[in-house]
Amino acid sequence: MTIAQRIKTAFERNEKALQLRPTLGRKTAVTKVTVIDGLSCEISEGKWKIIADVGENRGGADSGPNPGILGRGALGSCLAIGYLMWAAKLEVPITRLAVEVQADMDVRGEYALAEVPAGYLEVRYLVTITSPAPEEEILRLLDRADAHSSFVDIFQRAQKMQREVRLLRPGQEAEAGMQ
Secondary structure (H helix, E strand, O other): OOHHHHHHHHHHHHHHHHHHOHHHHOOOOOOEEEEEEOOEEEEEEOOEEEEEOOOHHHOOOOOOOOHHHHHHHHHHHHHHHHHHHHHHHHOOOOOEEEEEEEEEEOHHHOOOOOOOOOOEEEEEEEEEEEOOOOHHHHHHHHHHHHHOOHHHHHHHOOOOOOOOOOOOOOOOOOOOOOO
């Protein structure tokens, strides 16, 4: 079985399971972020642990990628994975694929120095594909994948955000499961 066949089989198996039991698609992802030292954070979910930090010019130790790199990487990898999944599903051969994410920003917004957004002003992505398929098939595949990409949706659509605060006093960390 080729990689494309394995991806198509998994795609179609998940598609069928979700058609039969739509409630399988409803989930809540929980990612925990704990400050380790200074501005360095450990990000954990399930078996995965990643370190995030900022550069020394921002007060960090540069011990891991900054949140912007992780966010752009999440978008780029979600796009690349989605393109390959849809290519397998639609049987469009792809030999090589790369996604470059470009984000324009004005960091004065993070420091409250200007009336500009604290986040991105514009996000662009460049998709480079090697494929023997006709251009129309490639564009149809990309459009289909973009229309169903979770991170394209997250970047384009305003999300409902809620903050909840659990205030602990010194000595209460163990009671709350924090060591």
